[in-house]
Amino acid sequence: xxxxxxxxxxxxxxxxxxxxxxxxxxxxxxxxxxxxxxxxxxxxxxxxxxxxxxxxxxxxxxxxxxxxxxxxxxxxxxxxxxxxxxxxxxxxxxxxxxxxxxxxxxxxxxxxxxxxxxxxxxxxxxxxxxxxxxxxxxxxxxxxxxxxxxxxxxxxxxxxxxxxxxxxxxxxxxxxxxxxxxxxxxxxxxxxxxxxxxxxxxxxxxxxxxxxxxxxxxxxx
Numbered sequence: 065x066x067x068x069x070x071x072x073x074x075x076x077x078x079x080x081x082x083x084x085x086x087x088x089x090x091x092x093x094x095x096x097x098x099x100x101x102x103x104x105x106x107x108x109x110x111x112x113x114x115x116x117x118x119x120x121x122x123x124x125x126x127x128x129x130x131x132x133x134x135x136x137x138x139x140x141x142x143x144x145x146x147x148x149x150x151x152x153x154x155x156x157x158x159x160x161x162x163x164x165x166x167x168x169x170x171x172x173x174x175x176x177x178x179x180x181x182x183x184x185x186x187x188x189x190x191x192x193x194x195x196x197x198x199x200x201x202x203x204x205x206x207x208x209x210x211x212x213x214x215x216x217x218x219x220x221x222x223x224x225x226x227x228x229x230x231x232x233x234x235x236x237x238x239x240x241x242x243x244x245x246x247x248x249x250x251x252x253x254x255x256x257x258x259x260x261x262x263x264x265x266x267x268x269x270x271x272x273x274x275x276x277x278x279x280x281x282x283x284x285x
Contacts, residue, residue, distance in 0.1 A: 097116070097117065097120050101172070102116055102117075104172070105172065105175055105176075108176055108179075109175050109176055109178075109179035110179050110182065110184055110185065111175065111179060116175065119171075119174075119175055119178070120171055120175075123171050123174060124171070130170060130171065131168040131169060131170045131171075132168060132169045132174070133167070133168055134155075134158055134162075134167050134168070137154065137158050137169060138151055138154045138155065138158065141153075141154035141157070141158075142154060152217060153217045153218075153221055156197050156200070156214060156217065157197065159196070159197070159200075159202075160177065160193060160194075160196035160197040161173050161174060161177040163176065165202065177193065180192065180193040181193055187270065187276060187280040188266060188270070188280075190279065190280035191265065191266045191269050191270070191276075191279065191280050192262065192266065194279050194280065195262045195265050195266070197214060198210050198211055198214045198265070200213070200214070204261070204262070205259040205260065205261060206259060206260040206265055207258065207259055208246065208249055208258050211245045211246075211249075211260075212242055212245065212246075215238075215241045215242055215245050216238050216241075216242070218241075218278065218279070219234070219237050219238045219241045219278070220234060220238065222278065240274065241274070241275070241278060244272050244274050244275045245275060247272065248260070248265070248268030248269065248271075248272060248275065249268075251268065251271075252264045252267065252268045
């Protein structure tokens with residue numbers, strides 16, 4: 065189901081909710097997907113044929129040209145998340161959705177990203193996607209600096225969006241998250257460059273309860 069009526073918690077559920085809000089603003093008549101395109105999306109996402117058609121119609125209502133530019137995305141996302149670092153945060157999310165690095169998000173990229181961040185996706189699938197968010201330079205490896213920058217933004221975003229965290233000390237939360245992330249590097253990364261591959265990143269996050277619940281909580285948590 066593509067309904068967002070259920071309660072959401074955690075970073076990925078908030079991303080899913082905000083993307084659904086973006087697409088609900090759409091307003092023009094949809095075009096048709098080819099059978100080949102539908103077949104590819106059925107294999108690469110967790111959506112049904114009916115869901116794919118519904119999302120495609122909504123996507124094209126606001127983007128009749130078939131894609132969303134970075135400027136359009138940032139403007140919409142900032143209006144949904146009016147926080148101080150919203151533009152920086154949205155930029156990281158946009159980069160992860162923009163699979164071909166064309167500086168636009170086409171429907172295929174949008175649906176794949178939405179599928180990976182949905183509440184029904186496995187924690188491992190979510191971590192595969194969050195790796196793209198952390199990988200600022202796009203070289204397929206994470207550095208300590210990249211992880212420290214993005215984890216800072218994610219913690220502050222979570223605190224702004226969660227009533228349970230608003231009373232917490234943001235600096236203490238950020239410090240705890242950064243400490244946990246650096247511990248992953250210390251425990252796994254053995255090379256001189258202090259980098260993590262996707263497999264190492266996922267392994268480390270899955271072993272750290274605080275980070276795994278922050279980034280990719282299991283369904284129902």
